[in-house]
Amino acid sequence: MTATPTMQALAQLVPQGARVLDLGCGDGSFMEFLQRERGCTGYGVEIDDANVLACVQRGVNVLQLNLDEGLAIFDDNSFDMVLQINTLQHLRNAETMLRETARVGRMSVVSFPNFAHWPNRFSVLRGRMPVTRHLPYQWYDTPNIRVGTFKDFEVLAHKNRLNVVDAFGLQEGKIIRTLPNLRASTSVFCLERG
Numbered sequence: 001m002t003a004t005p006t007m008q009a010l011a012q013l014v015p016q017g018a019r020v021l022d023l024g025c026g027d028g029s030f031m032e033f034l035q036r037e038r039g040c041t042g043y044g045v046e047i048d049d050a051n052v053l054a055c056v057q058r059g060v061n062v063l064q065l066n067l068d069e070g071l072a073i074f075d076d077n078s079f080d081m082v083l084q085i086n087t088l089q090h091l092r093n094a095e096t097m098l099r100e101t102a103r104v105g106r107m108s109v110v111s112f113p114n115f116a117h118w119p120n121r122f123s124v125l126r127g128r129m130p131v132t133r134h135l136p137y138q139w140y141d142t143p144n145i146r147v148g149t150f151k152d153f154e155v156l157a158h159k160n161r162l163n164v165v166d167a168f169g170l171q172e173g174k175i176i177r178t179l180p181n182l183r184a185s186t187s188v189f190c191l192e193r194g
Contacts, residue, residue: 021044044063086111165190
């Protein structure tokens with residue numbers, strides 16, 4: 001498997017040899033990459049049957065859990081790093097899950113589609129919800145039950161006493177540090193408890 005530029009940019013936030021919990025890990029490709037390239041260990045968490053099977057086939061330890069039910073099975077500080085890569089926007093209890101992420105991990109990386117990216121703003125100005133590569137669904141069939149922006153997440157992190165260790169946008173795999181709320185389709189935050 002060839003790592004995408006986005007995968008490589010996110011992996012740089014994960015310490016070498018870290019014990020990782022990847023929430024909403026999908027088919028396990030990112031966790032497999034972290035194991036192979038960064039010497040990480042840990043678990044993926046996924047609800048979809050086909051994705052759980054794909055994780056097993058990749059050699060990724062996976063637990064089939066519904067994240068809306070929380071992370072009570074994990075003790076405080078069980079992991080060096082907890083990942084929520086394009087997961088938070090799918091959850092009913094996003095703020096609770098953010099606090100749980102901080103509880104079970106010493107650090108976390110959260111990424112999500114940035115609704116304030118300029119093409120999305122332009123779509124809304126034209127009176128339509130955006131449909132893009134990063135928001136590929138119509139408003140009526142999207143699995144994203146929340147939309148957020150880079151700036152919105154900064155406020156949420158501070159409200160929950162999380163220190164932003166690093167924050168940037170991603171656009172086509174390139175890191176965007178100047179005006180990420182406007183110029184990036186994906187928001188990325190590396191956090192630790194305050």
